[in-house]
Amino acid sequence: MADKTIATMIQRRVKESPSDAAIRHKVGSDWKDIAWSDFAKRMENIASGLLTAIDIPDRAAVSILGNTTANWIACDFAALSVGLRTVPVYASLLPEEVGYLHTDTEAVIAICEDKAQLEKVREMRGGFNFFDKDYSADDVKVQHIVVMDPTGIDPADDWESLADLEARGAEKLAETEADRKRRFDQPERDDVATYTYTSGTTGPPKGVIQTHGNMLAMLESALATGIFQSSNVSAGGFFLFLPLAHSFGRLIELAGPFFGSPIVISSVPTLGEDLGATRPGFLPAAPRVYEKMMSKIEAKVAGAPPIRQKLFHWAINTGKETIPYRQKGKPIPGGLGFRLKIADKLVLSKLRAALGFDRAEVLLSGSAPLSVPVHEFFLAMNLNLLEAYGLTETCPGLTANLPDNFRLGTVGMAFPNVEIKIADDGEILAKGPNITSGYLNRPDATAEAFDDEGWFHTGDLGSKDEDGFVKITGRKKELMKTSGGKYIAPAKLEGRLKLMPMIQEAVAIADTYNYATALIALDPEELDEWAKQNGAEADPNSEAVRAAVQAHVDEVNSTLASYETVKYFRIIPMLTVDSGLMTASLKVKRGPVVERYKHLVDEMYKNS
Template sequence: MNISTLPPQTTINGIRFNATPGQRPLVVDECKTICELFQKRCANLGDRTAHREKDFGIWKPYSWADYWQHAKWIGLALRKLGLQRGEVVSILSEDRKEWAWFDMGIQGVGGIASGVYTTDSANQLKYLINDSDSRFLIVENEEHLDKYLEIEADVSGLVNVIILEDEGLHDLTHPRCMMIQDLYALGQQVEAEEPERFEAEIALASPQDTALLVYTSGTTGMPKGAMLSHENILAAIECGAHALPTLDSDEQLCFLPLCHILERDVSVYFPLAGKCVVNFAESPETVFANLQEVSPSTFIAVPRVWEKIFSQVQILVQDATPAGRAAYGMAIKVGLARAEYVLAGKPVPAAIAAQFWLWDRLVLRNLRRMLGLDKMRRGGTGAAPISTELLKWYWAIGVSLIEGFGMTETSGLATLNTIKGNKIGTIGRAVPGNDIRISAEGEIQLKGLNVFQGYWRNNSKTAETFTADGWLQTGDMGEIDDEGYVKITGRKKDIIITAGGKNITPAEIESRLKFSQFISDAVIIGDKRKYLTALIMIDQENVEKFAQDQKIPFSNFASLCAAPEVLQRIKAEVDAVNAEFARVEQIKDFRLIDVLLTADDDELTATMKLKRSFVEKKHGHLIEDMYN
C-alpha cells in the first residue's frame, strides 16, 4: 500500500490514525495489519519493557526485542511443522507472556489464533479443536495436557501439541507432543536458513484476513467461533485510542482470560498501539495481591471483580474500631456528595471540595493505596450489568470507574462512557467510527469496521445475526437518550412476561440485588408465572463473616445457606431492593443456591456469566417449591 494514498491522519498520544474514525482503508501508524504494527513497535522500542511476569516472587521484565524474537521463532517453527495460512492454532493456557508471543507468532505467518478457557472440560476442548479444525494445540502444563490425552483419539486433525511447562513431564515421550524449548530451537534453525522469512510472511497479510477466532461464551447452545479480521482489531484499537486512551507510561495488569476479546484488546492489542507495559497476574487467585503490587494506571474488569473489592472493604470496615467505622462513614458520605456534582458535570461547591480534600487525606487515599487503586486514572467495567450504586461508591472513594459495552462480535468495544462524558446507568455513547440504532422492536443494533466477519463455518448463524440492511443484532434491548447515551433495559431472550401480561426486564433488579455485600448473584424467575421470585447465590466470605460475628453455627456451605438467621439477613436485603421497584416488579419469594459455583459448573460461563437456562433447569425444584 502506498502511504501517499492513505487518508489524512490525526495523532492521539503519539499514535497516528485516520482523521475520520471508521474510514477505510484503516491504518494505525501507517500499519494496515496487527502483525505489521507488531513489527514496527518491536523495531522501534527494542530494549524497552513490554511485559513483566513474576519469577520466584520477583517481577521480571521482558523487552519488545524479546517479544519479537520469541514470536518470530514460534511463527517460523509452526510454518516448518506444516501450519498453512488461514489454519487455526488453539491456545490452552492461563495468562502469561507466552500467550502474547504465540498470538503474534501465529498471526505473523498467516495463522489464526484461537483461545481455550483453562476451565473447559476435555469434552469442551474436543469440540473447540474439531469445530475450528485446529492444526496445533498449545497447552500450559501437565494438567492441561491430560485433557488432550483424554480426547487424543477424537482430535486426529492435530499435528502437534506444544507444552509450555515441563514440570512433571521430563520423561514424556509422545509422537505428537513437544516442549516449547524444542519449538524455539526449530524456529532458530529456520531463521538461520531464511533470515527474512518472518518479515516476508508478515508482508503477505491483508486487512481482511481472519486474524483470530474467538468463541462466544455459549450462554445459549454450543459456542460459536467469531471470525475477527486484522481490520476489525485495528478498528477496535482506533476506537480505544479515542475513548480509552493508553499512554506509553501506563502500567497494566492482565488477569482476565486472554481467550476473552476484552482482555485480548486491553492486554495485547491496545498496548501494541499505546506502547505501555503489561504485567501478567500470577493466577486468578492472586489478582488482588498483584493489584496491590502493580498499582496499575488503568484497570478493566468484569463487575464481579469490582463487587469483590467492595465486599472486601465492607469486611474491613466491620472489623475496624468504632472511630474507624465512623471516619469511613463520614468519608463516604462526603465522597458521594462530591460524586453527584462530578458525575453531573457541575462544579463541586467549595465547602464539599474542602471536606473531600480532608477526608481524602485522612481515609480515602489510604483505602485506595491498600486496594492497589492509588495510581489509577481510569477503571473500566463491562461484559455484564453493574449496579449504579456500586459505580457511585467507586467515584466516592476517588476511583473513576466507567461502564462500557461490547461483544465478541464487535471486537470487544461498541459503546463507552468516558471520564468527561459519563452518565451512570448507561453504557455510554457509541465509540468513534461506530453507528448505533434502536430497532422497531427495541433492540440495540450496531454497524462499524469493528463488527466481525461472521461465524466460523456457520453461514446460517451469521445470517441470523445481521439485519437485511447489514446491521449487527446485539440481542440487547435498549434506548438512546437525546445526548446519545445508551441504556440497556434487558436481554431480548430474557424478558419476563408474567401470567398477568406484564413485561419485565430482570437485569436491573438482579443488578440491584448484587450490590448487597451478602449477595454474589441472582436470577429473577417469573416468566408465565403470577409473580416474581429469585434464585440467589450468597457471597461466601461476607456471609461467613456475618455468621461468625453472630455466632451462628454452620459446618459447610449448604448448612450456612440453610441457617435461619442467614435466610432472614438475605430477606432483609431482598425487602430493601423491593422498596425501589413497582409492585409488579417486586420479588415475592426466594431460595438460596446452596452449592458454590465456579466456571467448571454448567451454570456459569468461563467469564462468570450465569447461563439462565441452565440455572433454571438445574435448580428447577427450588423454583417449583416457590410457586407451590
C-alpha cells in the same frame, strides 16, 4: 498512518520502544519486566519453530489452551506474525468442548499450557460427542502439539515442549527468514486474525470471525477517546488477569503494544496481592470484582473504632458530592474542593493505596451491569471507574463512559466510528469497523445477527437519551412473560439482588408463572465475612442467613413494580464452571440451573 495488521502494529512498537517493558510478570516472588526487544526475539524463535514443526499451510489455525501467561502472549503474537489465525481456548473447557473448537476451525497445531490441557487434546483427538453429534478422529485436524510447561509429562512422540520448539526455531532462523517475511507481508487489514468463541448454553458455541481490521479499529477508537494517553497508564501498565479467550482480555493484550504500556500479568487467585505490588495504571474487570473490593473495605470499617468510622463516612460522602461536577467535566467549587483535599489526605488516598490504585488512571467495568452504589463508592475515592458495553462480536466495545463525561446507570456513549440505534422493539443495533462480519461456518447465525441494512442485532434491550448515553435494560431473548401477560427483565431483578455482597448469583424465574421467584447462590467467602460481623454461623441453611437474605429481598422488592417483586426464593450452592452451571466466561447457564433445581422451583410454585 493506520497499522495494516496486528503483526505490523507489534513490529512498530518493537522498533519505536525496544527497551520499554512489554510484559511485567511474576517470576518466583519477584516482579520482572521483559523488554520489547527481548520479547520480539522470543516471538521470532517461536514463529520459526511453528513453521518447522509441520508443513503448515498459509493462514492455518493454531489453538492456544491455557491461562493468561507471558508464554500465551508470546505464542499468540508469534503465530500472528506469520499470518496464522489463532484460536484462544479457555483452560476450563471440557475435552468435547475443546474438540468442537478444533474441528470447527480445523486447527493444525495445538499449544497447551500444561499436562491438564494436553490430556484434553489427546482425548478429543480420539473422537468425541458434542450436542448429540459424533465427531471421529478424522474430524480433528491437529497434527502437532506444543506444551508450554511439560512438568509431569512423560516423553512421547505426540508432543514437544515450547522450549524445544523455540530452540529449534532459533537454529533455523536463517532457513525460515524468507518464508516468515512472506507470511508477515501477506495478510491485509480485512483478513482473519482470530476466531473467538461465544459461550454456548443451548447449542454449540459460535466462532466469531475477528479480522485484523476489527481489532485495530477498536484500539483506534479507544485512542480517539484519549483515556489511555497518560503517564500513569504508561508507567503502571494494563493489568491483565482476564482469560485471553475472553474478548475483553484479548483487547487488553493488544492494547499493551498499541499504547506502549506494559501488560501486567496476574490471575484471579492473586488479584488483590498483585494489584498492591504492581500499582497498575489501568484495570479492566467485571462488576463482581469491584463489589468484593467495596464489601471488604466496608467490612473492615465496620470493625473499626467509632471515630474512624465517622471519618471514613465523612470522606466518602465528601467524594460523592463531587460526582455531579465530575460527570459533566465541570470544576469542583472551592469549598467542596478544599474539603475533598482534606478527605483525600486523611482517608481516600490511603484507600487507593491499600487497593493498589494510587496511580490508577482508569478502572473499567464491563461484561455485566455495574450497580450505581458500587460505582459511586469508587468515584467517591477519587477514582475514574467507567462503565462500558460491548460483545465478543464487537471486539469487544460499543459504548463507554469517559472520565469527564459520564452518567451513572448508563454504559456511556458510542465509541468514535461506532453507530448505535434503538430498534422499535427496544433492541440495541450497531454498526462500525470493529464489528465482526459473522460467525465461522454458521451462515444461519450470521443471517440472524445482521439485518438487510447491515445493522448488527446485539440481542440486548436498551434506550438512548438525547445526549447519546445508552442504558441496558435486559436481554431480548431472556424477557420473562408472566401468566398475567406482564413482561419482566430478569437482569433487572438479578442485578439488584446481587447488591448484597454474600449473594454470588441470582436466577430470576417468572416465565409462564403468575409471580416471580429466585434461586440465590451464596459466595462462601462473603458468607464467612458476614457471619463474623454478625456473630452468626456461616451456614447457608441457617435461619439467620435466610432472614438476612429475606430482608435484602424485601428491600429490593420495595424498588420494583408489584408484578416484578420476588415472592419466594431458595438458597442454592455457589455456581461454578466445574458444576456445569456457568460458562467459561462466567455467565450463568439459566436453563441448566433451573433444570438442576427444578424441585426447588416446583416448591415455590406449588400453591400458584
